[in-house]
Amino acid sequence: MREPTADAGGSDYAYCETLLRRDDPDRWLASLFAPEQKRRHIHALYAFSLEIARAREIVSEPLLGEIRFQWWRDALETPTRMDVGANPVAAALFDTIERFSLPKQALLELIDARLFDLYDDPMETVEQLEAYARATSSSLFRLVPLILDPDEPADGLGAAEHGGIAYALTGVLRALPWHSARGQAYVPLDILQKHGADRTDLAAGQSSPGALAALADLRGLARRHLDIFAERIPGLPDASRAGFLVLSLCEPYLSQMEKRGYDPFKTVVALPQWRRQWILWRASKRWG
Incomplete structure (x- = not known):
């Protein structure tokens, strides 16, 4: 350096x-x-x-x-x-x-x-979505520790990969109202088809039973990656852990999507700044 x-x-x-x-x-x-x-x-x-x-x-x-x-x-x-x-x-x-x-x-x-x-092509499979998340999100979680702790690699146990996928999936779910409004579909077709839904449900902003079940599957996938990340936190060098703190916001966002009255095409999933600061502070104490 x-x-x-x-x-x-x-x-x-x-x-x-x-x-x-x-x-x-x-x-x-x-x-x-x-x-x-x-x-x-x-x-x-x-x-x-x-x-x-x-x-x-x-x-x-x-x-x-x-x-x-x-x-x-x-x-x-x-x-x-x-x-x-x-x-x-x-x-x-x-x-x-x-x-x-x-x-x-x-x-x-x-x-x-x-x-x-840039385009409106469908996300065909879960594997394609996870590959997209690795390249766009996990890569940042790999690079930030190189700034925080250049002398000790942080990702020997794959924490960045799983954390990045969880963060990206949570973001995709939060952004659904905007994506669907402009004709984009990040929800994989194989998940939609599994529940008898398709892209037209998303494009029309229809909370059909199949679309809701597909979104629940995607939340479950995000949580599975969060769980793997949580198992690997102890393997992270202390100096690099601040680069992963933003992941502590994923579970509160996912939980908001399961509250009564949630409409995936209309509800803005957000937290007040004071609560986000508190969640991040608590995570800094747990993970530090």
Whole structure:
């Protein structure tokens, strides 16, 4: 790891934190439990992920999204040929990559997986959804510990993989109202078909018995991955555990989806900030 110089790229990192605090407040809140000198580098990594994840909201057609993704690929593969300094997220990310020797391949795979977001293709199987989650979510849980504890690998027991899948599945379930409204379907077809439902139920926002049963299956899958993660927390180095704290919010979100009156196509699954802070604080004491 290269030793950081004082306040290098401060405005770029400040931009990343502002972006994260506004658009991904759960990860921002969780980052407050990381050592102060490491936080801005975590913000840079999360801001990059956010930039890729929100491409569909920014562009008017998929091809423009692919062009944005290609810019990031080129920047990661040949940064000296690209003007990364003009993009504050890229500037902070590349400074972080250099300081902590982060593997770029994981970031390239994240970009490739996010191509799915640009189109309305179905998620065919559970295996496809889990592979998407590994590339987009688990990869972040693998990289953050390299910032928090560069000298000791954190994922020897697969905690990042299972935690990342649980986090992604919870996010997919929370985002169902927005995804269905714009014709996207992250709920795998094989789960829907198992219960006699299909994509039209989701596109129409119909809480049919089959659709509800499929969503219950997906919550169960998220919890199974959470359980495996919980079994592997003791194998995590102490210094890296702050990078996993955001996972403590998954179970409360999943529980909200099982309350009376929950409509998967209309109910906004959210928690007040004070409660999220309390959950994260409790997790920091349990896991620390």
